[in-house]
Amino acid sequence: AQKITQTQPGMFVQEKEAVTLDCTYDTSDPSYGLFWYKQPSSGEMIFLIYQGSYDQQNATEGRYSLNFQKARKSANLVISASQLGDSAMYFCAMREGRNAGKSTFGDGTTLTVKP
């Protein structure tokens, strides 16, 4: 069985500063994928970044980067230069097998960006 743990129910960050959202995972499958999604108050799930278990380099997408530490089974999301629009719920998810849709989600972290 796989499991995703997000230990931070809520986080605050000052506008323009960087913030790290924690995610640890547990799986016995050597092939897996890790995802981060943003969910604003509207409810839509927005894909942010993806890291494959065999990827050698940490994934980056604009202001988002994923700090992948395979030995520690952690996949933290780093948001640089926070903006007010970054205030939302953030979910870490792990793919089972090769099917992106069959994913397990963490409990989420609510990020609030302060002006």
Next chain:
Amino acid sequence: GAVVSQHPSRVICKSGTSVKIECRSLDFQATTMFWYRQFPKKSLMLMATSNEGSKATYEQGVEKDKFLINHASLTLSTLTVTSAHPEDSSFYICSASPAGVETQYFGPGTRLLVL
């Protein structure tokens, strides 16, 4: 990018009635779609995998007779909540992935309120 739509975005119904939710992939074909349920400020829970032309695969604990899934074409999956009760009130989200793409794309979700 890949776009997934859902209809309706919000529905209120009386207890005992059935409600149909549609999920469409607008710019790609999807042999597989996924249905999730989310309670307020909680994580996403995978309910079932919708397979085009065949029966859906339900996760443990999800009543297949309660949540009927039909995937009649490569761009449309429907979830019907039969004989809805107040405890079925929730946010339902579908997702799909284009072939060869690692990530999944989510629809905007449907908020169901059963009175």
